[in-house]
Amino acid sequence: MxxxxxxxxxxxxxxxxxxxxxxxxxxxxxxxxxxxxxxxxxxxxxTDEGRETIRRVRAEMQATHTALDALGEEERTALYGLLELLRDGLRPGA
Known part of the structure; x- marks a missing residue:
């Protein structure tokens, strides 16, 4: 392309x-x-290496989505809140 x-x-x-x-x-x-x-x-x-990397990333993303689907609504809300705290701490100058 x-x-x-x-x-x-x-x-x-x-x-x-x-x-x-x-x-x-x-x-x-x-x-x-x-x-x-x-x-x-x-x-x-x-390249073949690039296509394999894409395949692996997609598989890992799917596994993550599957794992998150196992959480209940309350657990997901708590997890997202914790991830927000971590993201804020990772910002430059934080």
Whole structure:
């Protein structure tokens, strides 16, 4: 997919996608290469490593959702309150 198309999909500026891809390429999660018909346009492709990482993250997210579904309403409310406290403590300057 061209970087500009990826920016549209992610609802962000194309320069943000360039920065993201620049950080993902060294980890071998994606590869960007010029389009043969227009070398100014770069296509981004997920590598096998990138697709495996996506699969693992999705599986972990699903496991987390499943675990949270086991909590009752009161337990979820208490957990979210505690997570808010932790998030506040993680903010810069907190």
């Amino acid at each position: 061209p970087m500009r198309g990826l920016a549209t999909l992610l609802v962000c500026d194309a320069s943000n996608v360039t920065g993201i891809v620049d950080r993902l390429e060294p980890g071998a999660w994606c590869a960007a290469s010029p389009t043969p018909s227009d070398r100014r346009v770069k296509n981004v492709v997920a």
